Amino acid sequence: MFALFMSDNLLIPFIVYLNSAIECRLSPLLEMMWRRNLEIFKCLVKFRNYSYLHNPGSEPLRSLTIGKLLEESAQKYGERTALVSRSQNKRFTYQEALDQADRLAAGFRTLGLNMGDRIGIWAPNIAEWYLTHMACARGGFVLVNINPAYQPMELQACINSVGVKALVCAHKFKDDNYYEHLLKLAPEIQKCQAGRLFSKALPTLETIIVPSDEELSGTFKYDDVVNLASEVEIQNIRNLQNFINPDGVCHLQFTSGTTGVPKSPQQTHFQIVNNSYSIGKRNELDKRHHTLCMLGPFFHAFGTVIVLCSAVNHGATLVLPAPGYDPDKALDAIRDEKCSVILGTPTMYVDIVNRQKIRQENINPEIAVSGGACCSPHLFREMKEILKLKKVKSVYGLTEVTAVAFQSLYDDDEYQSTSTVGYVGDHLEVKVVDEKGHTVPRGTPGELLIRGYSTTLGYWQNEEKTKELIGPDKWLRTGDQFILEENGYGKVVGRLKEMVIRGGENIFPAEVEDFLNTHPGILETHVIGVPHERLGEEVCACVRLRPGHQLTLDDLKLFCKGNLANFKIPSKLKIVESFPKTTSGKIQKYKLINNINKEINLRSKVNLPISD
Secondary structure, X not given: OHHHHOOHHHHHHHHHHHHHHHHOOOOHHHHHHHHXXXXXXXHHHHHHOEOEXXXXXXXXXXXXXXXXXHHHHHHHHOOOEEEEEOOOOEEEEHHHHHHHHHHHHHHHHHOOOOOOOEEEEEOOOOHHHHHHHHHHHHHOOEEEEOOOOOOHHHHHHHHHHHOEEEEEEOOEXXXXXXXXXXXXXXXXXXXXXXXXXXXXXXXXXXXXXXXXXXXXXXXXXXXXXXXXOOHHHHHHHHHHHHHOOOOOEEEEEOOOOOOOOOXXXXXXXXXXXXXHHHHHHHOOOOOOOOEEEEOOOOOOHHHHHHHHHHHHHHOOEEEEOOOOOOHHHHHHHHHHOOOOEEEEOHHHHHHHHHHHHHXXXXXXXXXXEXXXXXXXXXXXXXXXXXXXXXXXXXXXXXHHHOOOOEEOOOOOOHHHHHOOOXXXXXXXXXXXXXXXXXXXXXXOOEEEEEEEOOOOOOEOOOHHHHHHHEOOOOOEEEEEEEEEOOOOEEXXXXXXXXXXXXXXXXXXXXXXXXXXXXXXXXXXXXXXXXXXXXXXXXXXXXXXXXXXXXXXXXXHHHHHEOOEOHHHOOOEEEEOOOOOEOOOOOEOHHHXXXXXXXXXXXXHXXXXXXXX
């Protein structure tokens, strides 16, 4: 009854009917009952105007493991290409992916690893990453995703914080020699037998596996582990599938660290399978066979859930242009592999759009999906025009809700596609609250809270931080300033800690950034608050310029005049060559703020303005 009358086209007429009924001659008892009903339904009308929404979804959730999902896809799409790793010249089908994953999982078991053991993966985008991910799912191991950019001390913190027992790692990538990094932490590796590491610095780590042809002391070669298991042990992996709990933890997905030290939310098979299915469906992967160009890294939730597992759910072909992000190699891949869907972060699209302006490649992708950070409407329009896209789509979420909570729908108009982060995901509840926890009216900014099947079980062995994240009522606090519009679509206006408060006025960085990004000379903008003695904070625009363009603070103020309220117009300008970013492409605003504040302090000592 409640859900029925929450519909706009039924609720208001029913209240009119109740009013007219009361005006008729009724007995005192009937009149009291009608008036009570009228008050209830008036409350429902008022409730409809508040920032709460529950999307029950149109399909039931599935109790399935990632390993069983791969098995299903191998049955449906067996000879279809699952992965293309262009840098390695490797391609394999869904059936080959399943076979290799089972062999690797059996190899892990032969090495002495058991269900529930944590296996770390510390590598860029290579075929072995994909197969290790699937082998862990098939063998009942917990995959620990480690940022390939991490240096020895960061790696040590990750391994020790969750008790990694085995580590699959690349040998070399760019300037990083992963093996030498490991030796700095644990010199015992050089003298130990493979699989028998005893290290003071890494007490839980026993086994290191490296995809390399070189002989590296104390490690197993990846191919040797794949070929280690007997057919009996491989069959045991296949027999194991019905005994792996879909509600069991399968991923420890470290947060990307845009606001400080990463934590490790726990994700289950059930959460990842269902979230990725819904994501893929809204990205139209269910419509036909798509080839996906993946711009970001595997280790991030964007890579594992939004891209990899969505592809497996819907039988899509996943293309890795290069081990790390490279806009030119991405364009090569889109052209050569005829990619129909591109997935990346806004910063990546800025680069690809500008490279395509120069290269003018003959490409015809259909859809671009942007996530990981807010994408400005101006950039979306450039993407459609320059990359010749039919559609652009947004996803919004965070690692703590598996991946995605809001996403574009199939038939969204231009405003919904480019100026919002889409509609709330299936089977999720959301609300927007003020600082006292009260739900705010629709269209009013506040903190977004999420509740549903996809919210993390909690941070690994960190009860204190888990309680800060999720209340006893199971609502998860995102820390994002958010607006829920009348139609249920969402808009991110910034992180709570990033909101600029200038003389008592609240300024949301995203609003100013979106406008500044329309300037013909600006490539990318990020707005921060910097200290001011009288106002508390003032607005500083940090911008990356297009080649050949110049910009002064006076130019910027003139551009803003008449378009932004005076208190929102930046009073400081900083031209930068690049922004501090995570490996997944997110801007680390806390680092940007720290860098700018240090510069302001230095310049204030010699009376120099920050406006260059």
